[in-house]
Amino acid sequence: MPRGSLESQLFRRCSISLPWLTRMKIAHGAAKGLQFLHEAEKPVIYRDFKASNILLDSDYTAKLSDFGLAKDGPEGDETHVSTRVMGTQGYAAPEYIMTGHLTARSDVYSFGVVLLELLTGRRSVDKKRSSREQNLVDWARPMLNDPRKLGRIMDPRLEDQYSETGARKAAALAYQCLSYRPNRRPCISTVVSVLQDIKDYGDDIPIGTFTYTVSSSPTKPSLEVKETSVQNSDKPRNVHKSDHRSPVHTARNHRLTLKNGLNSPRRNEAGGDRY
Numbered sequence: 479m480p481r482g483s484l485e486s487q488l489f490r491r492c493s494i495s496l497p498w499l500t501r502m503k504i505a506h507g508a509a510k511g512l513q514f515l516h517e518a519e520k521p522v523i524y525r526d527f528k529a530s531n532i533l534l535d536s537d538y539t540a541k542l543s544d545f546g547l548a549k550d551g552p553e554g555d556e557t558h559v560s561t562r563v564m565g566t567q568g569y570a571a572p573e574y575i576m577t578g579h580l581t582a583r584s585d586v587y588s589f590g591v592v593l594l595e596l597l598t599g600r601r602s603v604d605k606k607r608s609s610r611e612q613n614l615v616d617w618a619r620p621m622l623n624d625p626r627k628l629g630r631i632m633d634p635r636l637e638d639q640y641s642e643t644g645a646r647k648a649a650a651l652a653y654q655c656l657s658y659r660p661n662r663r664p665c666i667s668t669v670v671s672v673l674q675d676i677k678d679y680g681d682d683i684p685i686g687t688f689t690y691t692v693s694s695s696p697t698k699p700s701l702e703v704k705e706t707s708v709q710n711s712d713k714p715r716n717v718h719k720s721d722h723r724s725p726v727h728t729a730r731n732h733r734l735t736l737k738n739g740l741n742s743p744r745r746n747e748a749g750g751d752r753y
Contacts, residue, residue, distance in 0.1 A: 479541065481534035484508075484592070488529060489601060495635035500538050501596045502644065502677040507540030508532050509589060509673055513666045515542075516582045521551030523559065523580055527588035528569045528602070529595055549580060557581070568602030568613065573660055583660040589669065590655025594618055597648060599633030615656055622653040641683050644676045651676075 481487060484504060487496055496504075508527075515522040526547040533541045547564050558579040563570070571587035574580055591602050594614055602614045611617045621627040628649055632640065651672050657663050664672075 479533040480536040481538065483530050484532040484534060484540070485529035487534060488595065488599065495599070495633065495637075496538075496596075498636060498640035498644070498683060499677060499680050502648065502673060503538055504532065504534065504540045505593055505596055505648075506670065506673040506677045508542065508592065509666060509670045511540065511542040512585055512589060513670050515548075516551070516585070516666050520553075521582065523549045523551050523582055524585050524588075525549050525580065526565050526569075527585050527592065528566050529592055532592070551582060566602075568615075571660070572658055581660060582666065583663045586655050586663045586666055586669065587657075587660075589666070590652050590663075591615060593648065593652045593655065594622075597633065597645070597652065598631050599635055619653060619656050622649040622656075639683060641676075641680050643682055644679050647672065647676050 512524060512527065515524055524542065524545070524547075526544065527542075531542060531544045533543050535541065549559055549561060552559050558581045560578050561580050563575055563578050565574070565588075569588045569591050571584040574584045591614070595602060598614065598618055600614050600618075603612060604614070605612055618631045621631050625646060628645060632645060651664070651669065654662070654664050655669065
């Protein structure tokens, strides 16, 4: 595929970070792939849903790959499929690891992990981080339902250029997908529906603005940067001290930084191990 895998786009060393709406488009496309498998005449459980198995075409449309671990879903009155535990550390559902019982909701859990990776820009397992933050789900899930803490886990490479409303909805969805009780996770059709709304909503994504000012001296032009932020709307919105905003946005500084060249986020090489 022209753009490789989601893993390479999200975690590679030298690249411009994936924009917010592109991340949500990828999440929506990958969820639709799972929906196709789960709602087929003979349902299929993917069993190894992860960032490296999501391939991207030239316009970031997501395609699922590597069906080597896929398993036929339960039929008739069966509630699950019993099988040897296989998959990738950090993505597999906890009940599947403990019991070997596989259901479509096991895939939904794995989807929740990938959605969390898209929100945070972190790998599901990163042993180079402190012990408290090595497992992404354990570290981030408690903060997903708290708007006051959501800003702490959002990918800093987004530089606050994301929809506050969309981020809250995506975080709530990830929280549900990552429930330790399978029956509390949403079905994949619900996931697709929620993401459809999120990916089409970008009206409140802030845009940093700047102004070039040329000095009167012909030999020394100067550059003045105004630290402002406006909203995507017909009438730009000025930000000032009396502006009342939600807890997530009050944590943002809305500073525009001019950089020499492209962003170069440092890639962490740590990743999940296959079972």
